[in-house]
Amino acid sequence: MxxxxxxxxxxxxxxxxxxxxxxxxxxxxxxxxxxxxxxxxxxxxxxxxxxxxxxxxxxxxxxxxxxxxxxxxxxxxxxxxxxMDPPLLPQDKQDQVDHMAYQVEGLQELLHQTARLTAVLAGCTALVRVPRPRGSRIRTLSLVRVSDREALLVLVTSTGAVTNRLVPLSAPIADSELQLLSSFLNAQLRDRPLDSLTYKVLRAISARMERYQACLADLGDRLIDALHSQDEVIVAHTSHLARQPEFQESSKVGHLLAFLESGGAVVKLMDSTVDETSEPGTVQVRIGSENALVDLAECSLVSATYGLRGQTLGEIAVLGPTRLDYSGAVSVVRSVSQRLSSILTERFSL
Amino acid sequence: MxxxxxxxxxxxxxxxxxxxxxxxxxxxxxxxxxxxxxxxxxxxxxxxxxxxxxxxxxxxxxxxxxxxxxxxxxxxxxxxxxxMDPPLLPQDKQDQVDHMAYQVEGLQELLHQTARLTAVLAGCTALVRVPRPRGSRIRTLSLVRVSDREALLVLVTSTGAVTNRLVPLSAPIADSELQLLSSFLNAQLRDRPLDSLTYKVLRAISARMERYQACLADLGDRLIDALHSQDEVIVAHTSHLARQPEFQESSKVGHLLAFLESGGAVVKLMDSTVDETSEPGTVQVRIGSENALVDLAECSLVSATYGLRGQTLGEIAVLGPTRLDYSGAVSVVRSVSQRLSSILTERFSL
DNA sequence: TGTTAGCACTCCCGACCGGAGAGTGCTAAG
DNA sequence: CTTAGCACTCTCCGGTCGGGAGTGCTAACA
The missing domain is CATH 1.10.10.10 (Winged helix-like DNA-binding domain superfamily/Winged helix DNA-binding domain)
Incomplete structure (x- = not known):
């Protein structure tokens, strides 16, 4: 910076x-x-x-x-x-997190409620990225020719989930080449835990396939899509977005909703936000055009990771117009992610 | 009619x-x-x-x-x-349901995908009501005075989930009366499976409490709210709603979103739609003002139940403006609910 | 030199107006 | 019973016109 x-x-x-x-x-x-x-x-x-x-x-x-x-x-x-100097979240609001958690049993439900509470506390739409099933790995991954202009990417994870993505071939490619590429990807990715495959890692790998860049320009994206479709993001209180004066025109709201509802896109957004080097607990802020996603040019995202004993499990974020109460949002996100982490640690540590 | x-x-x-x-x-x-x-x-x-x-x-x-x-x-x-005479859904679209189901494992995920597919097929927002956990019952239910003007309704289910609701007391009531009422409700509701407590049943019970109607006008509603907060409704593709020309004004979209996001309200809506006497599989249509909920005065709902070997598990519905393609919506909802039922039967029998 | 008052200028916004277009209800003829 | 014709109504659209808010500039002032 x-x-x-x-x-x-x-x-x-x-x-x-x-x-x-x-x-x-x-x-x-x-x-x-x-x-x-x-x-x-x-x-x-x-x-x-x-x-x-x-x-x-x-x-x-x-x-x-x-x-x-x-x-x-x-x-x-x-x-x-x-x-700005975001204040600590008032004690009574912090207590609400613990109080909510106390009433809730399963992890999934806990995260849902956390999303809702965050949205209410911050007066914004909230996003919570749910951890992937523990230990889910890539079992196989292959490229199958469908036509001259398309190949099918098939992804199977250790949980048995299968995902397909059509990949356009912008230039013709020999079957043998396609097979080569397929094995290369397999070698790189087989048995890797999904957790480790962040946007950046995948970008790095797809960059190494220079040779095929020309004809498989979209492969990287499709792969990321496929991986992300395994993910889940909880979205709470989109109505807050719709109420913002900057989104009066319902077409904008429509676009935003469509974006939020296409799970993969949201994950991509959150992934691109996470700075791998930053410690868990740090709050990140992405403002408007910094998001690089057209749909979010007028939005800001305030996010932090949560986890268990130092290990990152997921992310929690607040989404609003660039005209956002950054100070308040940071207070809420910081505090909630910390509370959530310690609740999880308390509850799931042996 | x-x-x-x-x-x-x-x-x-x-x-x-x-x-x-x-x-x-x-x-x-x-x-x-x-x-x-x-x-x-x-x-x-x-x-x-x-x-x-x-x-x-x-x-x-x-x-x-x-x-x-x-x-x-x-x-x-x-x-x-x-x-109108809704046509059968074209075979290729029907196949999409089976194809989708084939790729998906868990029940929860199956219902999520069903909601999405329904929304896409019908070009509308889709709702899917998820079955309650099997055999969940009311363990206890009590009314505790909080102040002169409020009592707290506490509901505990057999799964251990606790829900609270504040009930305003529009007229003063003696502690003894409150206790009496509490035991009456317990007698009526204890150990009843949540499944059996539809909107209508609860209305009937709350009607029998005439004596307290005056001071507890809202009790019925709060009770229903509390019960319903145990429920879950999957909402897919709200962006379709936002795109409708009749919801140009973003305030309307805001209201609708808020409504859809307050889980309890949606369940209430769906409950009030279900005609207990109708056979499963029948498609129900609620048009605009028939919904009786202000927020939905300009919306129509097309719904059908789905289930397992004749037993109703949940509901699937399509939501749009009153200016809805009723014929198409009925085709989709009818077909999807039938396919879903037979998929469930196939998969979960024995 | 930095601060302030005054003033002319720009631009948005809402109100107002008038004509074009679409659609109706009515009447009278087929 | 159907249809053509006509007068009428209402919305929508473009243009015009103050009012208001805010700026930039200049000149006076501490």
Whole structure:
């Protein structure tokens, strides 16, 4: 991450105020509003100059000339990195997690309720990635020619689950080559636990198949799809998304819902979010365009992993518009993921 | 059900045409359109007269003077009862169900996939009610005073699941009375299998508590809520709902989503739909206001039960705007519920 | 030099208006 | 009973026109 343009304290205060107000009102915020509502000790005119500077730095945007300012994705990023200090979640809210867990028995149910509670606490849609069945591995994986232009990818896991994916062949390929490729993949992947096959790992493997890149451009994606279709993501309170003013147009809501309902896509999103190097418990924030998925260009994701005695089991996340209460979301996600982890440890440790 | 106003064959043809066209276009349909697009052998003027009659019968509505006609809920009802003849689902689509089932192992997963497939086949949101854990019964049930104005309903099932619901006391009630009521409910409900406690049965019981009706108006509902929170409903492809032109306003989508996400409410809906007397396999249609739930005033539900050797296990349904392709939806729901039942019988017999 | 007041300017938004189009109801003729 | 014709109604769409909010600039001020 870049070190940021090191703003003057005053600019920081103003940016913080803009973010705060915009998150609250969903309206572009003007200099007058800032000088009235926030105790900056500055007149509107002075603030105007600062706003202008911040816009030049790319931290604010103007929807149109003579409108107030709105934080840009980069502006939110600076806010998240340097300007906010998420408080601890109030004790009573933390207690709600334990209280909920106390009433619930199975793991699956526990995760469902956790998702719901997270959504309520954060006032957003919540996602919980469910752990894969323990010890599930790839048993075999093969490519079968279907036609000149298509091959079928067949994946069998140790639990016996079978998944198929059609892979388009953008260039013709000899049967022998296809077989070669098939065995290469098998060698690479057979008996590997599904857990270990994150997006990044698969990308690395598919990159090593350079030779076939041309004709199997989509293989990597299909493979990832197939793997992910084994996964499950619990989605709670999508209605919160639909209520956001930025998603007034129901077509946007439709797209988002479709995205959330196509399990594989969501997993891909969460996978791409996880920074393998970060310790469990760290909260990650992805803002708008940082998501790289078109459907989520206007959304932000705040996520953290949960697990058992240090081992990562899954992820818990909050999804909202980029105009998100990042501070609150981080508080909730951090706290819930910690509580959940310790509940799991307590309950499932011998 | 009333016998219907016994329309002339010509009126039937016209009503059928109006429904067909409106379902297709979502635009009020006018006399000119009808005479052009449908081979009725009548001029626009004649059709106008018939339309006027149909409106007087309450089968059509006019959004405003000088707009085309739109079927009313009653109009759809007549269409569903008398005017349509849902075809068998094409063999290839039926095969998709078996094919899907073949690839899937557990019951839970089977039902999830069934919901998805149903949604895709019908082009609507689909709901599947999951069977309760076998043999789950009520262990105890009690009312505990919390304050002058509230009591807490505590429900424990034989699986050990505990559910609480706050019940407002609209009138003061003595502790002794509360205890009496508590034992009455226990006597009525203890050891009853949850399966047997449908909406209707509970209504009957709560009706017998007349004496307490005044101060415990909400008890019945809370009890039903609590029971239902044990249930689960799978919802698939809500995005289809969001795409309907009648739900453009995202606030409506928000309400619908919130409704679908509050599991209990959905179960209540489905319960109220099931006509206990009907044989399993029969398809039921609820149109708009027939649902009695405000949130669903503009929605229709097409449902059928599925089960194992004649025993009902759950329900499968399709949800859409009242402007629904009833014929197609009935085809899909009927066929899928039958296939699902026979798949279950095949797989889980003995 | 940094801050502030004043002012002209820009742009959105809602209201208003008027014409085109679609559809109706009615009447009178076939 | 059906149909053509006609006057009427209502929505929708595009254009116009203030009002309001907010900006950028300039000049005065500490």
């Amino acid at each position: 870049m070190a940021g343009p090191s703003l003057t304290p005053r600019k920081r205060d103003i940016l913080r105020a803009v973010v705060h107000d915009y998150v609250l009102t969903a309206e572009p915020v003007g200099s007058r509003t800032l000088s009235r509502k926030y105790e900056l000790g500055l007149s509107a005119a002075t603030i105007r100059n600062e706003l202008s500077d911040l816009e030049e730095d790319g931290l604010l945007r103007q929807p149109h000339t003579s409108a107030g300012r709105v934080p840009s994705d980069r502006g939110y990023r600076v806010f998240v990195n340097d300007l | 009333m016998a219907g106003p016994s329309l002339t064959p010509r009126k039937r043809d016209i009503l059928r045409a109006v429904v067909h066209d409106y379902v297709l276009t979502a635009e009020p349909v006018g006399s000119r359109t009808l005479s052009r697009k449908y081979e009725l052998g009548l001029s626009a003027a004649t059709i106008r007269n018939e339309l006027s009659d149909l409106e007087e019968d309450g089968l059509l509505r006019q959004p405003h003077t000088s707009a085309g006609r739109v079927p009313s809920d009653r109009g759809y009802r007549v269409f569903v009862n008398d005017l």
